[in-house]
Amino acid sequence: MGAYILRRLLLVIPTLLGIMILNFALTQFVPGGPIEQIIAEMEGGGDVFEGISGGGSEIVAGASDDYIGARGLPADFIAELEKEFGFDKPPLERFLNMMWNYIRFDFGESYFRSISVVDLILEKMPVSITLGLWSTLIAYMISIPLGIKKALRDGSKFDTWTSGAIIVGYAIPGFLFAILLIVLFAGGSFWRVFPLRGLTSDNWAELSMIGKVLDYLWHITLPVLASTISAFATLTLLTKNSFLDEIKKQYVMTAKAKGLTENRVLYGHVFRNAMLIVISGFPALFIGVFFGGSLIIETLFSLDGLGRLGFEAAVARDYPVVFGTLFAFSLMGLVIGIITDLTYVFIDPRIDFERRG
Numbered sequence: 001m002g003a004y005i006l007r008r009l010l011l012v013i014p015t016l017l018g019i020m021i022l023n024f025a026l027t028q029f030v031p032g033g034p035i036e037q038i039i040a041e042m043e044g045g046g047d048v049f050e051g052i053s054g055g056g057s058e059i060v061a062g063a064s065d066d067y068i069g070a071r072g073l074p075a076d077f078i079a080e081l082e083k084e085f086g087f088d089k090p091p092l093e094r095f096l097n098m099m100w101n102y103i104r105f106d107f108g109e110s111y112f113r114s115i116s117v118v119d120l121i122l123e124k125m126p127v128s129i130t131l132g133l134w135s136t137l138i139a140y141m142i143s144i145p146l147g148i149k150k151a152l153r154d155g156s157k158f159d160t161w162t163s164g165a166i167i168v169g170y171a172i173p174g175f176l177f178a179i180l181l182i183v184l185f186a187g188g189s190f191w192r193v194f195p196l197r198g199l200t201s202d203n204w205a206e207l208s209m210i211g212k213v214l215d216y217l218w219h220i221t222l223p224v225l226a227s228t229i230s231a232f233a234t235l236t237l238l239t240k241n242s243f244l245d246e247i248k249k250q251y252v253m254t255a256k257a258k259g260l261t262e263n264r265v266l267y268g269h270v271f272r273n274a275m276l277i278v279i280s281g282f283p284a285l286f287i288g289v290f291f292g293g294s295l296i297i298e299t300l301f302s303l304d305g306l307g308r309l310g311f312e313a314a315v316a317r318d319y320p321v322v323f324g325t326l327f328a329f330s331l332m333g334l335v336i337g338i339i340t341d342l343t344y345v346f347i348d349p350r351i352d353f354e355r356r357g
Contacts, residue, residue: 005338012334017099019330020323024095027319034111034317035081085111098323107324112316117324120309127298127305130199130220135227139235144278147239148266154244163237170233175296178226182300186222194222197302223301235278242274279343 082088086097101108107117115123150159172180183189186196195201199219200212207215246252247270255265295307306325313321 005342008338008341012331012338015334016327016330020099020102020327021095023326024091024098024323027322028091030317032317033087034085034319035078035087037112037317038081039078102324102327107328108320110313110321111318113318117320120321121306121325121328124304124306124309127199127303128307131223131227131297131303131305134220134224135231138224138228139231143232143235144239144275147236148243150236150240151243151247152266154240166233166236169229170237172229174226174229175300177229178223178297178300181222181226195219199303223297223303226297226300239274239278242277243270246270246274276344279340 079088086094089097105118109116110120113120146162150162153159181194182196185191185193195218199216201207201215201219204212204215252265252270255269256262260268295311297303298305298307309321310325312318313325
């Protein structure tokens, strides 16, 4: 197993390098870089994309021809901006310098916020931890027992009406469900049971320990429910189908014929085999909810997390934030994939990745 883990760790290096190369290359062809953003603001032209689409006036002679928004700005000023942001160097040199810094976990500072990327991520992390951790935990705590029960009572009325509810839940987009929750329970049109914004109340520091916990849970109820609904539906059906496949296999009938109890057969033999496919979806579910699927939810509930940070950084072309978060989260996703394989072995020791390799 040690050799397999070592191979997987070594494979992380080219995979991560490929991700960074591909995304860095794509940014070289995307219009509207950070310098153009600054020039557009100084010229009072609003959004830099107005110039890109041809809405701006012609470039005044003497300004750099590389920047559409540089209408009348001195060429030496633009050259100074290029030097400050590091764009006076060729792309290959910029990429190598960036990767050397990232290897040392030096992600630099944001172009526009005067704060290090690490501090910026740590500042937004509580929101994403709240949405990702609680959504994943609730989805697994409900979906696995429900999926097992549906498999054991396949074809019954319980299976039918729960399947209908699950299909409806899967069909409703998370953001639409969030709007429904706001309208019903956050003072939209009916009841004002839950707060609409933030993770804590204004007087949170004055509350007792129990009061702080209750206030925190009160605030996160609606956004966590909105983040959980789609993952809950998918995971329940996956668990049910996985258990149905295992229950119909010959070894289950053999175990029952030997006189083993239903629970012993289910949790001693079927469970560890059926749970493998469920565990295989954990990294994608966790990373998706934790980092990728929270932008609209954060916006609707006025939460300032990693979803909004990534979106705003991409729009503003804040490359240190874009590439720093991409590197950190890609590395985290690859490591979680290795942890998933180790979990396979923990649940079913018969699996030997090293021998298969």
